[in-house]
Amino acid sequence: MIRALGWVLRRDLLLAFRRRGDVVNALVFFVIVVSLFPLGVGPEASQLRNMAPGVLWVAALLACMLSLARLFAPDHQDGTLEQMLLAGEPLVVLVMGKVISHWLVSGLPLVLMAPLLGLQFDLPGDALAVLCVSLLIGTPILSLIGAVGAALTLGVRGSGVLVSLLVLPLYVPVLIFGAGSVGATAAGTGAEAHLLLLGGFLALALVLAPWASAAALRIAME
Amino acid sequence: MLEARQLECTRGERRLFRELSFRLGRGQLLRVAGANGSGKTSLLRIMCGLVAPSAGELRWRGRPIRAEREEYSRNLVFIGHLNALKDDLTALENLQVAAALGGMPADADRMLAGLDRFGVSHCAELPAKVLSQGQRRRVALARLALSPAVPLWILDEPFSALDVGAVLELERLLAAHIASGGMVVLTTHQEVQVVAHAVLRVDLDVHAAALLAA
Amino acid sequence: MTKSQRFSWFVFSSPQSFYPLAGTLQPWFAALAALLCAAGLYISFFVAPTDAQQGESYRIIFIHVPAAWMSMFLYLVMGFWSGVGLVLNTRLSSMVATALAPTGALFTFIALWTGALWGKPTWGTWWVWDARLTSELILLFLYIGFMALQAAIDDPRRADKAGAVLALVGVVNIPIIYFSVQWWSTLHQGASVSMKSAPTMAATMLLGMLIMALGFWMYSIAATLARVRCVILERERHTDWVAAEIGGQS
Numbered sequence: 001m002i003r004a005l006g007w008v009l010r011r012d013l014l015l016a017f018r019r020r021g022d023v024v025n026a027l028v029f030f031v032i033v034v035s036l037f038p039l040g041v042g043p044e045a046s047q048l049r050n051m052a053p054g055v056l057w058v059a060a061l062l063a064c065m066l067s068l069a070r071l072f073a074p075d076h077q078d079g080t081l082e083q084m085l086l087a088g089e090p091l092v093v094l095v096m097g098k099v100i101s102h103w104l105v106s107g108l109p110l111v112l113m114a115p116l117l118g119l120q121f122d123l124p125g126d127a128l129a130v131l132c133v134s135l136l137i138g139t140p141i142l143s144l145i146g147a148v149g150a151a152l153t154l155g156v157r158g159s160g161v162l163v164s165l166l167v168l169p170l171y172v173p174v175l176i177f178g179a180g181s182v183g184a185t186a187a188g189t190g191a192e193a194h195l196l197l198l199g200g201f202l203a204l205a206l207v208l209a210p211w212a213s214a215a216a217l218r219i220a221m222e
Numbered sequence: 223m224l225e226a227r228q229l230e231c232t233r234g235e236r237r238l239f240r241e242l243s244f245r246l247g248r249g250q251l252l253r254v255a256g257a258n259g260s261g262k263t264s265l266l267r268i269m270c271g272l273v274a275p276s277a278g279e280l281r282w283r284g285r286p287i288r289a290e291r292e293e294y295s296r297n298l299v300f301i302g303h304l305n306a307l308k309d310d311l312t313a314l315e316n317l318q319v320a321a322a323l324g325g326m327p328a329d330a331d332r333m334l335a336g337l338d339r340f341g342v343s344h345c346a347e348l349p350a351k352v353l354s355q356g357q358r359r360r361v362a363l364a365r366l367a368l369s370p371a372v373p374l375w376i377l378d379e380p381f382s383a384l385d386v387g388a389v390l391e392l393e394r395l396l397a398a399h400i401a402s403g404g405m406v407v408l409t410t411h412q413e414v415q416v417v418a419h420a421v422l423r424v425d426l427d428v429h430a431a432a433l434l435a436a
Numbered sequence: 437m438t439k440s441q442r443f444s445w446f447v448f449s450s451p452q453s454f455y456p457l458a459g460t461l462q463p464w465f466a467a468l469a470a471l472l473c474a475a476g477l478y479i480s481f482f483v484a485p486t487d488a489q490q491g492e493s494y495r496i497i498f499i500h501v502p503a504a505w506m507s508m509f510l511y512l513v514m515g516f517w518s519g520v521g522l523v524l525n526t527r528l529s530s531m532v533a534t535a536l537a538p539t540g541a542l543f544t545f546i547a548l549w550t551g552a553l554w555g556k557p558t559w560g561t562w563w564v565w566d567a568r569l570t571s572e573l574i575l576l577f578l579y580i581g582f583m584a585l586q587a588a589i590d591d592p593r594r595a596d597k598a599g600a601v602l603a604l605v606g607v608v609n610i611p612i613i614y615f616s617v618q619w620w621s622t623l624h625q626g627a628s629v630s631m632k633s634a635p636t637m638a639a640t641m642l643l644g645m646l647i648m649a650l651g652f653w654m655y656s657i658a659a660t661l662a663r664v665r666c667v668i669l670e671r672e673r674h675t676d677w678v679a680a681e682i683g684g685q686s
Contacts, residue, residue: 007322011311018310079304086270087323088296094323148605152598156588165584166602169577170609173616180623201612212605219597222273234591235674 004089008097016105026067027109033059034117045122052121053182057175060110060135064142067106068150068163076154085221091214099147107139130185137198138178144209145170151216223247223283230277231264238264239426248403256426262409266378269407270300296325298374305362309351313337313361316350320365336367340391359383366395377408451528451668452677458661465658472651479644493557500550502649503543507575510540510656515607518600530596534586535664539656541579547572567621571614578606592671
């Protein structure tokens with residue numbers, strides 16, 4: 001089982017490495033969206049500092065969501081998804097492999113990029129650290145929930161926008177506690193509770209989401 | 223070993239076939255025939271366990287496949303219309319992933335031997351996107367050369383896009399598999415030798431007509 | 437239960453036998469709904485006392501709160517029937533879930549709209565980002581997502597099952613979303629007002645809201661029965677009994 005997960009992971013990472021453009025595009029989207037907000041609301045420093053947690057988190061969320069189109073759809077089109085369903089390994093394990101690779105390629109770069117962007121918003125050092133940690137815990141949740149949405153809309157027309165519609169309401173708790181943790185740090189109250197709750201969500205998502213995604217994939221392939 | 227009982231398939235609102243029953247034993251080849259759109263691919267997908275039939279059931283070694291899908295999947299290889307190749311991976315890498323997911327050892331030598339069987343070992347280090355249609359089909363079929371131990375082979379139009387040499391090689395492979403007690407299910411529009419001696423034939427058009435007449 | 441008694445309920449689990457049953461029951465529920473809503477509105481307008489702080493405008497709570505209750509309740513019911521359809525592979529349960537969604541969305545919309553109508557005369561703004569209204573907004577998105585997913589998938593059985601997975605994921609998430617929005621709302625409260633600062637509940641007010649809630653519930657059943665009849669006709673249009681049904685009516 002672990003061997004199969006390892007091979008799925010290895011394949012997806014190889015593919016991402018050979019199509020580096022796709023990966024970089026999502027990262028550039030993140031940077032551009034974040035830069036739009038000061039242009040929209042004005043460069044006043046304290047206002048930007050207040051907005052920063054929300055803006056950074058929403059942008060990360062949107063970037064993650066855009067990359068969901070690459071999660072299952074290409075495999076569906078070339079027949080490799082079919083082979084995954086026939087692999088004789090639990091589909092849940094293989095889905096986990098795909099989600100892990102999706103996070104490594106689409107989520108982790110955001111975590112690494114976020115502090116730089118946080119500096120643009122004049123966030124203090126400890127808030128930047130909490131931002132990183134919150135994204136580190138939160139982006140896997142986004143990938144896990146997103147996998148369910150991507151699996152449900154496989155091959156459906158208009159699936160790009162439809163995935164957003166399905167998945168964004170489910171992202172709200174992650175957004176609230178993720179951005180809340182940074183806001184709490186900047187305001188001086190602790191971020192512990194927020195981060196612990198995020199950790200709880202991650203645990204819940206790890207248990208439920210791969211199972212729901214596998215069920216949705218089987219339904220989509222019928 | 224594989225038994226179908228009163229299978230019925232409904233796609234959307236069309237009922238493709240109903241009350242279809244057959245039995246496939248070791249060393250037998252089943253050819254599914256029928257006009258385009260008669261449900262051949264759907265039947266093959268039901269036999270893989272990808273789709274549940276709208277009525278009836280499929281049994282493997284006496285037990286319904288619905289109950290033990292994973293176990294059943296380990297006993298079959300399916301090669302469909304799509305080649306299941308990743309454009310950006312080399313032929314060798316593609317085959318390695320396929321082998322690994324099928325629970326087989328994925329070392330390079332074995333893969334090369336498989337590719338060589340179909341005459342595409344020179345494509346091993348080439349990404350799949352630069353290969354021709356026929357070469358890609360051969361890389362996909364190379365998996366069969368690695369799977370003599372897998373009892374059930376389900377193939378959807380395996381001979382399409384193949385040149386004469388590859389057709390002969392595939393025939394040889396199928397014949398060897400059947401001779402050693404394996405089972406093959408396939409659809410094809412070509413009359414090839416191994417198929418002409420098929421023990422079983424399910425013709426979906428004839429079956430539908432018979433039901434109407436009855 | 438004897439075997440024959442148990443068998444008689446399952447007879448109605450096929451669309452063909454449920455269709456006439458739904459047709460018979462529907463007018464009764466509609467009548468009940470009309471009666472209960474009339475009673476509830478009477479209480480809300482004439483019986484409940486005028487509030488000291490908010491005057492007459494608070495009376496919209498008699499529609500706002502029951503509508504919010506119904507919107508949540510209907511999502512759970514929808515999730516339940518979807519789940520039954522997914523696990524037991526029955527068609528009718530999934531059709532009922534599909535029929536429930538628009539009514540649920542309607543109540544969510546009513547809750548949001550009446551919330552806005554309450555906010556304007558009371559606090560001067562059309563929208564307040566308080567916990568309940570925000571949760572209702574997200575619930576509306578969940579309903580719309582369910583309906584959009586089912587509309588986008590052509591194959592009806594796949595649409596049923598995919599919708600079921602989505603609805604069940606939603607059911608698990610609703611408590612989490614509600615809790616998160618509560619947290620967010622209390623954290624950012626400051627001087628902003630909340631819909632919760634409603635006048636203290638007199639017994640008549642609670643009674644009025646319960647009666648309205650019951651009325652809305654009866655309406656939901658009536659509307660769902662009517663809608664599920666249409667869904668049945670559409671989904672089973674290739675069968676003989678539907679052809680006879682439609683042929684007989686035209």
